[in-house]
Amino acid sequence: MTRSPPQVAVACSDLELTEGAPALFTAVFEGNPGVTVHWEFNGLLIKDDSEGLLMTFDGRKAQLSIPETMVEDEGTYSCYATNALGQIVTSARLFINEISQE
Secondary structure, X not given: OOOEEEEEEEOOOOEEEEOOOOEEEEEEEEEEOOOEEXXXXXXXXXXXXXXXXXXXXXXXXXXXXXXXXXXXXXXXXXXXXXXXXXEEEEEEEEEEEOOOOO
């Protein structure tokens, strides 16, 4: 198999949700050797033990799940894929519509 830097097979998509709804960002990567991934929120690394977030990666498909969104979750989410030959990123914005407190 030919060695290749990471490539985005499926890019993340912007989401517009109502506060409290679940959010799911998905990105699919290709590359040889295989890639490792990490997520960032507004340019800051999202740690594996971040409360209220679930990150999974099966070697190709990376997912970031927010089971219950809050207004503070609004922003840009970026997924970086890296291997020995390079790095690539796909990003998406999360827009949250607040529930009015009447």
